[in-house]
Amino acid sequence: xxxxxxxxxxxxxxxxxxxxxxxxxxxxxxxxxxxxxxxxxxxxxxxxxxxxxxxxxxxxxxxxxxxxxxxxxxxxxxxx
Numbered sequence: 294x295x296x297x298x299x300x301x302x303x304x305x306x307x308x309x310x311x312x313x314x315x316x317x318x319x320x321x322x323x324x325x326x327x328x329x330x331x332x333x334x335x336x337x338x339x340x341x342x343x344x345x346x347x348x349x350x351x352x353x354x355x356x357x358x359x360x361x362x363x364x365x366x367x368x369x370x371x372x373x
Contacts (some may be wrong), residue, residue, distance in 0.1 A: 300326050301352035316356045324351040 296298040304326040305312065312321060312328075320338040322329040324346050337355045 295350055298352065300351045301350065305352055305354055318355070318357055320355050321355060322351055322353050326347075349351045 301323040320332040320341045342351050
């Protein structure tokens with residue numbers, strides 16, 4: 294995995310309890326090892342992340358989800 298993305302995952306994990314207490318079930322974006330925003334849907338999170346940070350890297354995560362799914366941002370900006 295990309296070292297920068299590893300840092301985003303580590304930043305999320307360091308704040309996991311806070312995220313689950315405050316934002317359970319919502320989608321979050323982490324960029325530059327900081328919480329960049331919270332959203333009601335993956336689509337909202339992805340649109341905002343792409344608009345603000347381009348192709349990334351950034352982490353989009355559903356708070357409370359059991360696993361992280363990774364794929365390139367180009368999949369989001371150019372859906373099949």
